[in-house]
Amino acid sequence: MRYAMAIDTKKCVGCSDCVVACQLENKVPVGYCRDWVTETVDGSYPDLTLELRSERCNHCDNAPCVRCCPTGSSHIAEGGIVLVDPKKCIGCGACIESCPYDARFFHPEGYVDKCTFCIHRVRKGQQPACVSVCPTKCMYFGDIDDPSSEISKKLKTRKYKVLAPEAGTKPQVYYLI
Amino acid sequence: MTTRRDFIKISALGLGGLTLGAGVYSYLKANPYEHLMPGNFARIPTYCEVCFWKCAGWVEKDQDGRIAKVIGNALDPHCNGRLCPRGTGGVGMYHDPDRLTTPLIRVTEGGKQTYRQASWDEALDLVASKMTEIKEKYGPEALALFNHGSAGDHFGHLLKAYGSANIVAPSYAQCRGPREVAWKATYGTTLGSPEPLDIRDTHCLVLIGSHLGENMHNSQVQEMSDAIDRGADIITVDPRYSTVASKSKFWLPIKPATDMALLLAWIHVLIYEDIFDKKYVEKYCTGLDRLKHHVRRMTPEWAYGITTIKPEVIRQSARLMAAAAPATIVHPGRHVTWYGDDTQRSRAIAILNALLGAWGRRGGFFFDEKKSLPDFPYPDFPKPKWTWRDMHNGKYPLAGLAVSNAFIDASIPGEGKGHQLKGWIVAGTNLPLTLPETNKFLEAVNSLEFIAVVDTMPMEITGYADVVLPECTYLERYDEIRTSPNREPVIALRMPAAEPLGDSKPASWMVKKLGEKLGLGEFFPYEDYSEVLDWQLKQIGSSLDEMKQIGVKVYERKGRPLYLKNGEDMSFNTPSGKIEFYSNEFEKLGFDPLPNYTAHPEPPDNFYRLIYGRAPMHTFSRTANNPNLTDLMDENNAWVNPKVAKIWRLHNGQEVWLKNQDGVVTTFPIKVRITERIRFDSVYMVHGFGHSEKRLSKAFGKGASDSELITNVPIDPIMGGTGLRGNFVTFLIEKPETAEVG
Numbered sequence: 001m002r003y004a005m006a007i008d009t010k011k012c013v014g015c016s017d018c019v020v021a022c023q024l025e026n027k028v029p030v031g032y033c034r035d036w037v038t039e040t041v042d043g044s045y046p047d048l049t050l051e052l053r054s055e056r057c058n059h060c061d062n063a064p065c066v067r068c069c070p071t072g073s074s075h076i077a078e079g080g081i082v083l084v085d086p087k088k089c090i091g092c093g094a095c096i097e098s099c100p101y102d103a104r105f106f107h108p109e110g111y112v113d114k115c116t117f118c119i120h121r122v123r124k125g126q127q128p129a130c131v132s133v134c135p136t137k138c139m140y141f142g143d144i145d146d147p148s149s150e151i152s153k154k155l156k157t158r159k160y161k162v163l164a165p166e167a168g169t170k171p172q173v174y175y176l177i
Numbered sequence: 178m179t180t181r182r183d184f185i186k187i188s189a190l191g192l193g194g195l196t197l198g199a200g201v202y203s204y205l206k207a208n209p210y211e212h213l214m215p216g217n218f219a220r221i222p223t224y225c226e227v228c229f230w231k232c233a234g235w236v237e238k239d240q241d242g243r244i245a246k247v248i249g250n251a252l253d254p255h256c257n258g259r260l261c262p263r264g265t266g267g268v269g270m271y272h273d274p275d276r277l278t279t280p281l282i283r284v285t286e287g288g289k290q291t292y293r294q295a296s297w298d299e300a301l302d303l304v305a306s307k308m309t310e311i312k313e314k315y316g317p318e319a320l321a322l323f324n325h326g327s328a329g330d331h332f333g334h335l336l337k338a339y340g341s342a343n344i345v346a347p348s349y350a351q352c353r354g355p356r357e358v359a360w361k362a363t364y365g366t367t368l369g370s371p372e373p374l375d376i377r378d379t380h381c382l383v384l385i386g387s388h389l390g391e392n393m394h395n396s397q398v399q400e401m402s403d404a405i406d407r408g409a410d411i412i413t414v415d416p417r418y419s420t421v422a423s424k425s426k427f428w429l430p431i432k433p434a435t436d437m438a439l440l441l442a443w444i445h446v447l448i449y450e451d452i453f454d455k456k457y458v459e460k461y462c463t464g465l466d467r468l469k470h471h472v473r474r475m476t477p478e479w480a481y482g483i484t485t486i487k488p489e490v491i492r493q494s495a496r497l498m499a500a501a502a503p504a505t506i507v508h509p510g511r512h513v514t515w516y517g518d519d520t521q522r523s524r525a526i527a528i529l530n531a532l533l534g535a536w537g538r539r540g541g542f543f544f545d546e547k548k549s550l551p552d553f554p555y556p557d558f559p560k561p562k563w564t565w566r567d568m569h570n571g572k573y574p575l576a577g578l579a580v581s582n583a584f585i586d587a588s589i590p591g592e593g594k595g596h597q598l599k600g601w602i603v604a605g606t607n608l609p610l611t612l613p614e615t616n617k618f619l620e621a622v623n624s625l626e627f628i629a630v631v632d633t634m635p636m637e638i639t640g641y642a643d644v645v646l647p648e649c650t651y652l653e654r655y656d657e658i659r660t661s662p663n664r665e666p667v668i669a670l671r672m673p674a675a676e677p678l679g680d681s682k683p684a685s686w687m688v689k690k691l692g693e694k695l696g697l698g699e700f701f702p703y704e705d706y707s708e709v710l711d712w713q714l715k716q717i718g719s720s721l722d723e724m725k726q727i728g729v730k731v732y733e734r735k736g737r738p739l740y741l742k743n744g745e746d747m748s749f750n751t752p753s754g755k756i757e758f759y760s761n762e763f764e765k766l767g768f769d770p771l772p773n774y775t776a777h778p779e780p781p782d783n784f785y786r787l788i789y790g791r792a793p794m795h796t797f798s799r800t801a802n803n804p805n806l807t808d809l810m811d812e813n814n815a816w817v818n819p820k821v822a823k824i825w826r827l828h829n830g831q832e833v834w835l836k837n838q839d840g841v842v843t844t845f846p847i848k849v850r851i852t853e854r855i856r857f858d859s860v861y862m863v864h865g866f867g868h869s870e871k872r873l874s875k876a877f878g879k880g881a882s883d884s885e886l887i888t889n890v891p892i893d894p895i896m897g898g899t900g901l902r903g904n905f906v907t908f909l910i911e912k913p914e915t916a917e918v919g
Contacts, residue, residue, distance in 0.1 A: 013390030013391070013402075013420050015262050015393055015794065016262050016793065017259075020266045024246040025246065031808060041418075041853055044819075044853050045418070046428070046430040135259045137259075137399070137402060
């Protein structure tokens with residue numbers, strides 16, 4: 001089993017519903033976020049392209065944050081989900097430095113925090129909060145080891161990319177383009 | 178009598194203050210993995226009040242019984258279980274530490290006007306005595322209600338019981354009025370809300386200045402996303418590279434204010450290339466010959482010179498629409514009060530849809546249906562001696578609803594011409610950031626004898642009130658059953674998920690108390706407002722108890738089918754019984770019977786057209802202080818094309834003040850955002866920022882207000898709509914003397 005996320009940039013309108021839904025679901029303090037939206041504009045008026053992306057921890061197969069964690073707080077849970085155990089975290093910040101996606105932040109309570117793919121929901125058979133709220137239904141979450149899952153089908157039929165592939169982290173958030 | 182009405186900043190009062198901040202946010206301190214408990218806590222039905230789409234949802238509480246979040250109700254066709262960011266962040270309205278929680282009364286202390294806290298009895302006694310005074314001196318008609326949203330429903334009932342029908346919402350003359358009149362004239366029916374657009378099944382969606390996806394009209398955005406999945410084509414006409422423009426097959430970067438020429442050229446192509454729906458037009462429409470003659474010279478080449486859109490693009494996009502027809506929608510838009518000839522532009526859109534055979538067809542427009550709720554058995558309302566129609570004094574003959582700007586005029590001494598307004602109740606609408614022409618607004622409020630304001634937040638409008646009545650948020654109250662039409666009739670319940678915070682109260686409670694004080698108790702024959710809902714629901718085979726369980730109930734259609742059947746006879750509610758290309762009614766009233774292009778003024782040297790719009794996480798000016806939503810976006814920017822930025826030597830993030838053609842300067846500076854996404858002749862900003870009320874601690878001084886800059890307002894003579902896009906701005910790099918510090 002390998003959990004992953006695919007996000008359709010053709011449908012995403014960048015509304016940030018994923019951000020606020022995550023903040024409320026995971027009680028992320030106001031002023032912090034585990035996911036965010038980026039906008040990339042290319043070209044000059046009127047020959048333009050625009051890509052909006054909902055970004056978060058990529059739950060990498062080859063996760064530098066896990067490798068560099070001195071206490072084992074950063075670890076890999078079921079389905080490849082990368083988690084932080086706040087009790088073991090000493091707040092050294094090595095993982096924050098190592099992440100090429102800038103996906104981690106210091107929680108004001110004194111540990112490092114980031115996206116969990118809403119593992120508490122996934123364990124109950126629910127979708128992550130961002131996926132379940134998205135008005136454009138542009139986000140797909142599931143098991144890419146299961147060829148019949150919706151995400152596997154999307155990755156089979158659509159062109160996609162990942163962020164910073166050159167970092168060699170084998171990220172598991174895919175962007176359909 | 179003229180009362181000098183000082184604008185009181187509620188912030189200046191040092192009120193005892195709301196101490197909900199600490200308590201409300203303390204739950205955030207929990208260990209992030211302990212509080213993620215199974216989601217089996219109580220859930221309470223509601224429908225959203227952040228915008229007018231009114232999506233139904235469930236309020237979920239955490240283990241301490243606090244409101245934690247709102248999620249969509251899967252049964253509701255407005256949202257299909259998915260709220261938009263504003264709906265998801267709607268909990269911020271409840272948690273906002275700046276909320277109004279005590280009635281306030283204007284007093285003069287040491288020659289200075291201020292507010293003092295008051296009890297409800299005191300505040301409502303004062304409102305009742307002022308209402309009685311106005312009734313005795315001038316008649317009840319001299320009291321008007323400005324409203325938006327649910328509070329207006331309750332105060333509307335009170336006003337009618339009191340004897341005035343002068344009820345107005347800025348959503349008509351500042352927003353969707355023109356298209357309603359255009360649709361009535363063309364199809365014999367208005368569009369209403371939500372609009373009956375069959376985006377779910379469309380093959381071609383055409384957006385004229387509508388930035389769907391940035392305005393989160395939820396089900397429309399959802400269906401548009403589904404349409405993209407299905408491979409439907411989108412055509413977007415916008416001087417700005419909007420989000421949806423980036424998802425479109427054709428983006429037409431039109432020169433602002435020239436949309437009419439493009440629409441007429443499209444009509445020309447459909448008719449002269451013979452690619453309109455001839456069978457449909459022959460059966461259902463009238464006036465084709467005159468229309469054909471009318472547009473004979475309005476070729477794509479003619480339109481090119483006006484719109485800057487190349488003729489082949491105009492032709493190709495028209496052919497694309499025709500090829501997809503009747504599953505083509507030329508979106509009628511929502512906020513369409515742009516240039517003062519907006520009813521005519523909406524008419525051109527209505528005609529275009531008819532040529533494509535889209536009205537009443539799958540993938541075009543469906544015939545919606547609503548579940549009507551019988552009225553609670555109230556006594557008959559007294560008949561007013563005059564109404565808003567008389568107040569228009571013969572102007573705006575086709576206005577289907579009251580025109581807010583006419584109410585402003587009628588509040589200025591001598592301007593009422595026998596239909597003078599003397600007092601206002603304002604419920605749920607922040608007029609200073611909603612209405613254009615601030616100077617007229619100020620003249621009006623300075624002349625009135627009494628203003629009461631009902632709001633959840635210390636919006637700017639509360640600073641002009643004699644009495645401020647603090648309303649609780651939608652998460653703490655019952656309101657009317659939502660009955661908006663849709664593909665299937667559907668109803669939705671809003672009920673309280675928590676006790677009102679502080680001393681705030683539901684509007685339904687306020688009007689009952691006021692009614693009793695005014696001797697109008699017979700119009701409020703119940704102990705609790707929920708009895709009205711229960712009675713109404715029981716008349717249609719439901720009950721309050723049932724609705725508390727399900728939140729949303731979908732009924733089967735009873736009326737006509739969703740679409741026209743092949744060859745079905747259909748009579749339209751127009752004078753001819755047909756879809757009218759040529760409007761004799763318009764002609765009789767002295768208006769163009771067919772839409773015409775009129776050139777609008779262009780920006781003078783060194784000025785740029787001010788274009789405003791929406792961001793997906795904000796609505797009106799009401800969300801700019803919402804802690805959850807300001808966290809997503811806390812100020813607006815002035816979008817400037819890089820060529821323009823170069824001329825002015827602007828850099829990204831630089832603060833500038835905008836000055837309009839009449840010398841009006843924004844109170845606050847706005848940061849420049851240099852982007853290719855805006856035309857070189859325009860400046861774009863998101864509406865609803867630049868709040869000047871300090872008690873809005875998160876919104877005060879953040880960004881600039883577009884409303885301030887809208888002082889040139891051509892009025893639509895047909896229905897009174899205010900054209901808001903005829904204003905031009907330039908940059909002030911240095912801080913002007915008039916400006917405040919943000």
